[in-house]
Amino acid sequence: MDEISKLRTAVYSRxxxxxxxxxEADEASKSALADTVITQMxxxxxxxxxxxxxxERGRCRACSPWRPLGRTGCSVWRTAHRHLITDAAEGPGT
Ligand SMILES: [Zn+2]
Structure with missing residues:
Protein backbone atom coordinates (compact mmCIF):
# COMPACT_ATOMS: atom_id res chain seq x y z
CA MET A 1 0.00 0.00 0.00
CA ASP A 2 1.48 3.36 -0.97
CA GLU A 3 1.65 6.34 1.38
CA ILE A 4 -1.44 8.02 -0.07
CA SER A 5 -3.47 4.84 0.34
CA LYS A 6 -2.26 4.47 3.93
CA LEU A 7 -3.17 8.07 4.66
CA ARG A 8 -6.63 7.66 3.13
CA THR A 9 -7.26 4.41 4.98
CA ALA A 10 -6.20 5.95 8.29
CA VAL A 11 -8.42 8.99 7.83
CA TYR A 12 -11.47 6.98 6.72
CA SER A 13 -10.92 4.56 9.61
CA ARG A 14 -10.92 7.46 12.06
CA GLU A 24 -23.57 3.74 19.67
CA ALA A 25 -21.81 5.34 22.66
CA ASP A 26 -23.53 6.55 25.82
CA GLU A 27 -24.01 10.27 26.41
CA ALA A 28 -21.02 10.58 28.77
CA SER A 29 -18.71 9.05 26.16
CA LYS A 30 -20.11 11.27 23.44
CA SER A 31 -19.64 14.34 25.60
CA ALA A 32 -16.05 13.41 26.40
CA LEU A 33 -15.35 12.79 22.75
CA ALA A 34 -16.95 16.07 21.71
CA ASP A 35 -14.58 18.00 23.98
CA THR A 36 -11.63 16.96 21.87
CA VAL A 37 -13.08 16.14 18.47
CA ILE A 38 -14.96 19.40 17.96
CA THR A 39 -11.72 21.33 18.45
CA GLN A 40 -9.92 18.97 16.08
CA MET A 41 -12.67 19.33 13.46
CA GLU A 56 -6.76 38.65 -5.12
CA ARG A 57 -8.37 37.61 -8.43
CA GLY A 58 -10.86 35.27 -6.75
CA ARG A 59 -9.09 32.08 -7.84
CA CYS A 60 -8.70 29.21 -5.40
CA ARG A 61 -5.02 28.79 -4.52
CA ALA A 62 -5.40 24.99 -4.30
CA CYS A 63 -8.07 24.04 -6.86
CA SER A 64 -7.51 26.49 -9.64
CA PRO A 65 -4.49 28.76 -9.25
CA TRP A 66 -4.09 29.42 -13.00
CA ARG A 67 -7.65 29.63 -14.21
CA PRO A 68 -10.91 31.12 -13.02
CA LEU A 69 -13.15 28.87 -10.96
CA GLY A 70 -16.31 29.78 -12.82
CA ARG A 71 -19.70 30.47 -11.33
CA THR A 72 -19.72 27.65 -8.80
CA GLY A 73 -16.42 28.52 -7.10
CA CYS A 74 -14.26 26.25 -4.97
CA SER A 75 -15.78 22.88 -4.11
CA VAL A 76 -14.19 22.91 -0.65
CA TRP A 77 -15.89 26.18 0.23
CA ARG A 78 -19.20 24.93 -1.20
CA THR A 79 -18.90 21.76 0.90
CA ALA A 80 -18.05 23.75 4.02
CA HIS A 81 -21.05 26.02 3.46
CA ARG A 82 -23.39 23.09 2.88
CA HIS A 83 -22.28 21.19 6.01
CA LEU A 84 -21.58 24.05 8.40
CA ILE A 85 -24.25 26.56 7.39
CA THR A 86 -27.07 25.01 5.34
CA ASP A 87 -27.29 21.65 7.13
CA ALA A 88 -26.75 23.31 10.52
CA ALA A 89 -29.63 25.72 9.85
CA GLU A 90 -31.90 22.84 8.93
CA GLY A 91 -31.00 20.99 12.11
CA PRO A 92 -30.58 17.28 12.74
CA GLY A 93 -33.13 15.01 11.17
CA THR A 94 -34.73 17.65 8.97
ZN1 LIG B 1 -10.39 25.18 -3.65
Missing amino acids: LDYLDIIVG TGAWRELLAAHDPD
Missing part, protein backbone atom coordinates in the same frame (compact mmCIF):
# COMPACT_ATOMS: atom_id res chain seq x y z
CA LEU A 15 -14.10 8.87 10.55
CA ASP A 16 -15.73 5.42 10.71
CA TYR A 17 -14.70 5.15 14.38
CA LEU A 18 -16.21 8.56 15.15
CA ASP A 19 -19.44 7.63 13.36
CA ILE A 20 -19.68 4.48 15.45
CA ILE A 21 -19.11 6.42 18.67
CA VAL A 22 -21.79 8.95 17.74
CA GLY A 23 -24.23 6.20 16.87
CA THR A 42 -12.83 23.12 13.64
CA GLY A 43 -9.04 23.23 13.38
CA ALA A 44 -9.12 20.91 10.38
CA TRP A 45 -11.79 22.97 8.65
CA ARG A 46 -9.88 26.21 9.27
CA GLU A 47 -6.66 24.75 7.88
CA LEU A 48 -8.43 23.30 4.86
CA LEU A 49 -10.30 26.54 4.15
CA ALA A 50 -7.10 28.58 4.51
CA ALA A 51 -5.52 26.40 1.81
CA HIS A 52 -8.50 27.19 -0.42
CA ASP A 53 -8.72 30.92 0.29
CA PRO A 54 -9.13 32.82 -2.95
CA ASP A 55 -6.31 34.96 -4.23
